[in-house]
Amino acid sequence: MKSLTEQFKVKSNTKFSLGDYDPAFSDGSKKEDAEGVLAGLIAETSKLQAQLYAANSYSLLIIFQAMDAAGKDGAIAHTMSGLNPQGCQVYSFKQPSSEDYDHDFLWRHYKALPERGRIGIHNRSHYENVLIVKVHPELVLKENNPDIKQVKDIGKKFWEQRYESIRNFEKHIHTNGTVVIKFFLNLSKQEQKERFLKRIDNPEKNWKFQASDISEREHWDEYMSAYEKAISETSTDESPWYVIPADKKWFTRIAISTIIRDTLKGLKLEFPVLPKEEMDKLQEAKQLLEKQ
Template sequence: MKSLPDQFKITNDKNFSLKDYDTSYSADYEKEDAAAILKDLIKQTAKLQTELYAANTYSLLIIFQAMDAAGKDSAIAHTMSGLNPQGCQVFSFKQPGPEDYKHDFLWRHYLALPEDGRIGIHNRSHYENVLVTKVHPELILKENIPGISDIKHINKKFWDQRYESIRNFEKHLHANGTVIIKFFLHLSKQKQKQRFLKRIDDPEKNWKFSASDILERDRWDDYMKAYETTITETATEECPWFVVPADKKWFTRIAISTIILQTIENLKLKYPVLPKDEMEKLRESKKELEKE
């Protein structure tokens, strides 16, 4: 049987379809065991985070993409709760601003990349440029791209080039030590409806809801098609996508934490070994301290 990460991992499957992935899947896990399992996974990941920082060779970029109400924020909060905040960087990307539009679409995301030894978390990412813009191509016109002065110029060739830019961007990062994990939190339309209603009924969650959320929900099928195409075009062996069920938040968090843990384990990190002269200095320092 496939491991939990392998059940959700997409690399180069050209026949990929979201319909093949159950949004309510929870493997053999039970909700009452979730808290203890997640706590253990976070504890193991925290230990490896220290090794990642000490080795100072790799960085880890974790990307979260999803429809509204899929639980990105809570997933980030829970799965990263036990990590050292000094070794983590979290960026939430909203709509591009005037300064962003003065540069290419990858610019602001490049600026937010994690340093060696650190974990970077992108809540939404450069993929918005082939998701939201695919559903709303008029947004592309704000980028002032040569030869793109009308929506009719935004054709298949344009999107193919943009997917290629993303693949090359990630290939470059991977070759230089940035390990990339891309999560799509796969939510059902029915579950989104339930969560939207909770946001409307709960005064403390009203701020999370906007009337525009309903307008985007009306484009659900368009978004699903955009996600399918994007994942198909940009999933590679080096930078895979993980399509994680999102109807049960407790399982979503277990799956995410398991994938992150396994990814870091696969790096086979070790604490740096000091040169002989540095080891000698340590021994001398120890002697000095023991004399006090």
């Protein structure tokens, strides 16, 4: 039986379709067992995080992308709970600022990369530039690209170059020690509808709902096409995409935590071993302390 990491990984240079992934899949797991399973995964990941921090050679960048109401915030909160906050950083990317538009589309994301030894989480990411921007190409005009004066100037070549820029960006940071894993939380349209209705009916969640959520929902098929293309073009052996079932939040969190743990395990991290001189000094310090 394939592990969850293998099941949800999109292999590079293979035919990929979102239609092959069931948003309600739960691998035979039971909801009542989820809390215990997740606690065990978090405990394992916490130990691996300590090794990552101590070794100070790799960093881990975790990217979350999804349609509205897919549960990104909850997934981040649950899967990263129990970790040392000193070794983690979370960035939630909103609309670009005027300063962002004065630079290339990767600029603000490069600035937010995690330092060595740390785990960085990007809630939305540079992929917005081939997702929402692809569904609403008029947003490209805000970038003041010298070759793009009007929407009709945005052709196939433009998008091919953008995917290539993303691949090169991720290859560069991988070569320099940043391990990248990318999660697409695969929510069904029906489940999104039900979650939107709950947000409207629950006063404590009204703030999460915006009128624009409905207008964006009308572009569902366009977004699915954009996600499918982006994932297909940019899932590489070094920086893979994982398509995670998102209709059952409890299973979503188990799947994400499993993949994060497995990724850290794959780095074969170890605590640094001190040179003999330093070890001798430790023993001297120990003897002094014991005499006090």
